[in-house]
Amino acid sequence: MALASTNDALLANYVPVYVMLPLGVVNAENVFEDPDGLREQLKQLRAADVDGVMVDVWWGIIESKGPSSYEWGAYRELFKMVQEEGLKLRAIMSFHQCGGNVGDAVYIPIPQWVRDVAAANPDIFYTNRSGTRNPEYLSLGVDNEPLFGGRTAVELYSDFMKSFRENMADFLHACLIRDIEVGLGPAGELRYPSYPQVQGWNFPGIGEFQYVTADFRQAVAEAGHPDWKLPDDAGEYNDTPEKTKFFAENGTYLTEKGKFFLTWYSNKLLKHADQILDRANQAFLGCKLKLAIKVSGVHWWYKDASHAAELTAGYYNLKVRDGYRTIARQLTRHDAILNFTCVEMRDSEQPEEAKSRPEELVQQVLSAAWREGIEVACENALNRYDTAAYNVMLRNARPNGINPNGPPKVRISALTYLRLSDVLLESENWAIFKLFVKKMHADQDYCPDSQNFFKPITPMKRSKPEIPIEKILEATEPLEPYPFDPVTDMFSDETSETS
Numbered sequence: 001m002a003l004a005s006t007n008d009a010l011l012a013n014y015v016p017v018y019v020m021l022p023l024g025v026v027n028a029e030n031v032f033e034d035p036d037g038l039r040e041q042l043k044q045l046r047a048a049d050v051d052g053v054m055v056d057v058w059w060g061i062i063e064s065k066g067p068s069s070y071e072w073g074a075y076r077e078l079f080k081m082v083q084e085e086g087l088k089l090r091a092i093m094s095f096h097q098c099g100g101n102v103g104d105a106v107y108i109p110i111p112q113w114v115r116d117v118a119a120a121n122p123d124i125f126y127t128n129r130s131g132t133r134n135p136e137y138l139s140l141g142v143d144n145e146p147l148f149g150g151r152t153a154v155e156l157y158s159d160f161m162k163s164f165r166e167n168m169a170d171f172l173h174a175c176l177i178r179d180i181e182v183g184l185g186p187a188g189e190l191r192y193p194s195y196p197q198v199q200g201w202n203f204p205g206i207g208e209f210q211y212v213t214a215d216f217r218q219a220v221a222e223a224g225h226p227d228w229k230l231p232d233d234a235g236e237y238n239d240t241p242e243k244t245k246f247f248a249e250n251g252t253y254l255t256e257k258g259k260f261f262l263t264w265y266s267n268k269l270l271k272h273a274d275q276i277l278d279r280a281n282q283a284f285l286g287c288k289l290k291l292a293i294k295v296s297g298v299h300w301w302y303k304d305a306s307h308a309a310e311l312t313a314g315y316y317n318l319k320v321r322d323g324y325r326t327i328a329r330q331l332t333r334h335d336a337i338l339n340f341t342c343v344e345m346r347d348s349e350q351p352e353e354a355k356s357r358p359e360e361l362v363q364q365v366l367s368a369a370w371r372e373g374i375e376v377a378c379e380n381a382l383n384r385y386d387t388a389a390y391n392v393m394l395r396n397a398r399p400n401g402i403n404p405n406g407p408p409k410v411r412i413s414a415l416t417y418l419r420l421s422d423v424l425l426e427s428e429n430w431a432i433f434k435l436f437v438k439k440m441h442a443d444q445d446y447c448p449d450s451q452n453f454f455k456p457i458t459p460m461k462r463s464k465p466e467i468p469i470e471k472i473l474e475a476t477e478p479l480e481p482y483p484f485d486p487v488t489d490m491f492s493d494e495t496s497e498t499s
């Protein structure tokens with residue numbers, strides 16, 4: 001797009017800010033609980049030049065009455081209010097349970113009639129080494145199994161998204177909804193439930209692999225190694241890498257057997273994402289919006305050679321193997337946005353024993369997306385109200401600062417701040433947040449069409465042909481990340497001191 005003026009050039013640097021709505025804004029009984037209170041808060045967001053809000057659209061609420069019986073009324077009320085208050089929307093297709101993750105203030109399980117299937121088919125849920133099932137999200141092992149009244153899990157997700165499109169057609173037509181974040185695992189993230197707090201995991205435990213047994217048996221048989229078993233030496237949730245044989249120095253993860261398992265485990269996530277995004281693409285064909293997925297910021301043990309916590313989560317990422325560029329390459333088929341978290345964290349804030357490197361991880365993942373030519377968006381992981389955290393977000397949003405002549409070489413497409421609460425709206429926190437929004441906007445006035453100065457959104461076209469797995473795996477080759485300047489257009493020390 002030709003940039004007509006200096007103002008247009010600066011607007012190409014404008015990073016829109018969204019705020020995540022509370023988890024139970026529509027409660028488990030499918031009631032929009034406090035419309036007056038929320039309207040007040042939305043007005044405050046709009047007055048602070050916030051661009052929009054992101055919200056979970058819970059499967060467990062909408063289709064709770066029974067198969068294919070969708071009830072959208074409360075969400076329609078909510079969307080109407082967001083529209084009336086002049087905000088944009090990013091909607092999460094939340095096919096997971098709320099409850100059990102950090103900050104989960106409410107409990108919203110997946111539909112009861114889906115959970116009931118587990119009585120006869122316990123493998124619909126992920127299983128850890130000791131056999132404990134996890135009801136947070138359906139195992140990817142049943143993606144194509146017609147166990148749910150004749151429908152497969154992928155068909156359940158697909159039908160839900162089609163119903164969303166039909167029932168929200170007016171909002172889609174009015175371009176209220178900027179993107180659809182397709183839930184692909186626990187917490188809505190593309191990952192295995194490898195670090196569930198409800199099963200006793202504590203930060204910074206390495207987590208546990210979650211198993212999809214039948215499928216693995218078939219995979220090893222096809223590979224000519226029917227004797228290979230799932231790892232039994234990978235330890236328990238709260239172990240450190242060196243306590244296990246799998247992740248220790250020269251551990252199993254470096255053997256042929258270990259590599260085979262890790263490739264299989266991580267490839268399954270890629271296939272899972274690809275299939276569901278393909279259905280999402282069909283559901284929203286022609287709509288003026290983008291698809292997006294979330295990848296979790298598993299930053300603990302990043303500095304350990306084994307990257308143990310990333311590996312158990314399904315991100316097969318080592319110094320010699322990029323486990324994120326493969327995900328980004330998979331997304332190119334659907335022109336989907338990669339939404340990455342933990343963007344507020346500093347290495348120096350992390351406990352030494354966790355060998356945690358959030359800053360390097362963010363740099364790696366963002367660079368992976370940019371190298372593959374897809375858009376990347378970000379979220380913070382934990383609630384923060386201080387300029388130190390905002391400065392890290394600003395740096396990651398535009399790693400080389402503002403370019404007065406047009407779009408910066410690299411930038412994120414949007415940031416979602418977690419989360420709307422009374423604490424955020426407290427006077428001092430709110431004052432700093434408003435300054436932060438202005439800075440994300442590159443000091444420009446609020447611009448509802450800022451996307452047009454960066455990458456205009458066009459009606460969704462059909463996904464490109466499937467990418468062969470060999471082609472995706474070529475993206476495992478590690479590349480140097482883009483350089484990130486240590487200081488960009490941040491809060492000055494002076495602002496920090498007065499804040």
Ligand SMILES: OC[C@H]1O[C@H](O[C@H]2[C@H](O)[C@@H](O)[C@@H](O[C@H]3[C@H](O)[C@@H](O)[C@@H](O[C@H]4[C@H](O)[C@@H](O)[C@@H](O[C@H]5[C@H](O)[C@@H](O)[C@@H](O[C@H]6[C@H](O)[C@@H](O)[C@@H](O[C@H]7[C@H](O)[C@@H](O)[C@@H](O)O[C@@H]7CO)O[C@@H]6CO)O[C@@H]5CO)O[C@@H]4CO)O[C@@H]3CO)O[C@@H]2CO)[C@H](O)[C@@H](O)[C@@H]1O
Nearest residue numbers: 056098101102103187188203296297298341342381382383
């Ligand atoms: O609505 C959208 C979805 O929202 C939720 O999912 C999001 C989730 O909320 C986000 O956190 C994020 O999740 C990821 C995250 O990106 C990953 O990095 C990772 O998180 C781990 C984190 O990076 C690690 O550092 C560690 O966190 C521990 C932390 O380091 C410790 O300091 C401590 O945290 C305390 C915290 O210090 C303290 O202030 C307080 O904060 C909570 C507050 O009490 C409460 O009132 C409420 O406001 O929430 C506050 C939390 O911010 O308590 C904290 C907890 O004790 O312990 C931390 C945990 O041990 O471990 C983190 C993993 O647990 O993994 C995250 C999950 O995958 O992005 C998610 C997706 O948007 C919902 O869960 C979804 O259902 C929604 O769809």
